[in-house]
Amino acid sequence: MVFVVIVAALLREALVMTTLVYLLIILFAVSGVRMASVGKSYAVILPFIVLQSVAIYYFSGQAKAVAMFLRVTISVLAMLYVVLSTDLYELMKALGALKFPRKFVSMFMLAYRSIFLFKEENEHMRTARRARGFKQGTSLLDQRTISTISATIGMLFFRVDRRAGAIHTAMRARNFKGEVRTITEFNVKAADVTAFVLILIIPLILLLIDWGLFPWKYFG
Amino acid sequence: MHIPDGVMSPVVIIAGWLISIPFIALAFKKVDLNTDPSKLPRLAVVAAGIFVAQMLNFPIAGGTSGHMLGAAIAFVILGRWGAIIALTLVVSLQAIMFGDGGILALGLNLLNMPVIGVAVSELVLTAVTKGRWKGNAFPIGVFAAGWCSSFVGAIAVSVQLGSSYSMTGGAYGIPAIVSFPAMLGAHSIIGIGEGLICGGVATYLMKVAPETLHRPGRHVKGSKVKEGSYIPAIKAVAMMFLIFTIGLVFFYLFVADKPDALEMTLGRFGVAEKSYYNAPLSYGDTYGQTLLLGMAGSLFLLLLAWAISDVLRRRKEKGATGCSTRDSNS
Numbered sequence: 001m002v003f004v005v006i007v008a009a010l011l012r013e014a015l016v017m018t019t020l021v022y023l024l025i026i027l028f029a030v031s032g033v034r035m036a037s038v039g040k041s042y043a044v045i046l047p048f049i050v051l052q053s054v055a056i057y058y059f060s061g062q063a064k065a066v067a068m069f070l071r072v073t074i075s076v077l078a079m080l081y082v083v084l085s086t087d088l089y090e091l092m093k094a095l096g097a098l099k100f101p102r103k104f105v106s107m108f109m110l111a112y113r114s115i116f117l118f119k120e121e122n123e124h125m126r127t128a129r130r131a132r133g134f135k136q137g138t139s140l141l142d143q144r145t146i147s148t149i150s151a152t153i154g155m156l157f158f159r160v161d162r163r164a165g166a167i168h169t170a171m172r173a174r175n176f177k178g179e180v181r182t183i184t185e186f187n188v189k190a191a192d193v194t195a196f197v198l199i200l201i202i203p204l205i206l207l208l209i210d211w212g213l214f215p216w217k218y219f220g
Numbered sequence: 221m222h223i224p225d226g227v228m229s230p231v232v233i234i235a236g237w238l239i240s241i242p243f244i245a246l247a248f249k250k251v252d253l254n255t256d257p258s259k260l261p262r263l264a265v266v267a268a269g270i271f272v273a274q275m276l277n278f279p280i281a282g283g284t285s286g287h288m289l290g291a292a293i294a295f296v297i298l299g300r301w302g303a304i305i306a307l308t309l310v311v312s313l314q315a316i317m318f319g320d321g322g323i324l325a326l327g328l329n330l331l332n333m334p335v336i337g338v339a340v341s342e343l344v345l346t347a348v349t350k351g352r353w354k355g356n357a358f359p360i361g362v363f364a365a366g367w368c369s370s371f372v373g374a375i376a377v378s379v380q381l382g383s384s385y386s387m388t389g390g391a392y393g394i395p396a397i398v399s400f401p402a403m404l405g406a407h408s409i410i411g412i413g414e415g416l417i418c419g420g421v422a423t424y425l426m427k428v429a430p431e432t433l434h435r436p437g438r439h440v441k442g443s444k445v446k447e448g449s450y451i452p453a454i455k456a457v458a459m460m461f462l463i464f465t466i467g468l469v470f471f472y473l474f475v476a477d478k479p480d481a482l483e484m485t486l487g488r489f490g491v492a493e494k495s496y497y498n499a500p501l502s503y504g505d506t507y508g509q510t511l512l513l514g515m516a517g518s519l520f521l522l523l524l525a526w527a528i529s530d531v532l533r534r535r536k537e538k539g540a541t542g543c544s545t546r547d548s549n550s
Contacts, residue, residue: 045320052394055398056390072225075226079225114264118269149417150417157425158429160268
């Protein structure tokens with residue numbers, strides 16, 4: 001979070017940001033996150049960044065466009081690093097440990113699970129439709145297409161709502177009160193503290209360079 | 221409509237957090253999950269559904285994305301505060317777990333989607349249906365609410381991008397000349413799809429499972445106003461003024477003293493402005509003057525709209541009376 005604050009809000013020099021991109025790539029390599037997953041996730045966001053930078057290029061020039069491209073890239077990569085290297089339930093547990101409201105964490109978990117319920121129920125409904133001889137393929141402008149889509153979404157919501165209600169009742173019957181429990185216990189070790197300090201110090205030093213407090217940026 | 225980190229200027233980001241947090245805190249206070257835990261799964265299901273719908277997004281020139289918003293359908297199912305919570309969940313889930321939309325920019329994303337989206341949906345649906353969710357007015361109202369929420373959200377993003385650009389001299393944001401046409405053009409089309417789906421789903425649910433909808437409350441004795449989702453006109457006007465007043469602060473902070481993108485481009489190419497008509501009034505030179513003139517202008521428009529609708533209503537009533545007289549005579 002601190003890292004993103006420094007990068008996204010304060011950095012402006014392209015050279016400094018290029019250094020950070022390299023550092024993040026090294027971090028990805030060390031963490032064992034699959035580079036293919038990183039590339040795939042980054043590819044989704046890339047068109048947004050490119051369009052933004054092109055617009056800036058035409059109105060504010062090359063330097064600002066490059067700076068914008070790198071700044072958004074670093075922010076996205078930093079978030080992807082957290083998301084891809086952390087298990088969801090551990091992330092939830094961490095949110096709980098950071099004193100996030102318990103109800104909010106519960107809703108997060110329920111919402112996340114419901115996404116898969118939607119997927120499953122949609123598959124069931126698709127099979128049932130096929131069994132009745134339903135064929136897709138009419139135009140989007142067809143009046144029946146809109147009513148079919150609406151009815152499908154409506155019924156999907158109704159079925160998932162019922163299932164989610166049952167799941168929540170079962171969770172409450174097992175005394176679930178919003179606290180996330182995982183096998184891994186959170187113990188802060190010396191290595192964690194070092195990593196935290198490094199994550200703080202590196203962008204702070206780069207920020208000082210960005211603001212011109214160190215002269216070596218003029219060497220090049 | 222998801223704004224990534226690094227796009228907006230720090231001041232706009234802070235402003236986004238400052239405006240959105242009180243609304244979201246209020247929503248959590250109003251939807252008391254401790255006394256009624258059964259609300260929790262429905263909130264989560266609506267959030268998950270909207271999350272799935274929002275996964276279908278595409279880039280728009282201006283660095284943000286175009287996709288379904290879902291504020292109108294969330295409002296129809298969960299009501300004002302529940303919808304704000306569900307959309308807050310969606311936007312936070314996307315930012316924290318999938319890296320879609322920035323962490324710092326989350327405040328702005330929360331403002332544009334849950335807060336503005338739900339407020340616009342409620343205002344439009346209430347205005348069209350007059351608080352009675354039945355007949356043809358209901359699907360039309362939900363369609364209008366879906367379209368308007370998407371479009372007004374896009375306006376908000378464009379204003380934020382434009383303000384970021386103006387106040388930082390191009391280091392952040394996008395010039396308004398690019399962000400407005402790109403965002404509004406795309407969302408005016410997306411809004412039609414959103415409106416059709418929201419209207420269709422709401423109508424289907426009303427027919428098949430009306431218990432799943434958050435409907436306007438019971439009739440209050442001695443009052444024409446219904447409890448729940450109906451906002452009296454005075455409240456709606458007050459809200460409009462509030463939004464206008466807050467928006468004006470942004471305008472004066474970041475835009476007012478700088479030339480807009482068109483003026484800048486004209487200046488760069490040495491094209492001088494030539495006026496063919498001098499307006500008798502101006503927007504005023506200070507915040508206070510503009511606020512006063514803006515409010516006077518809004519009041520004038522409201523009165524004009526009221527007068528036109530009154531004339532139309534009278535003509536309609538006259539026509540209806542004429543018909544019934546003819547019918548009774550025959």
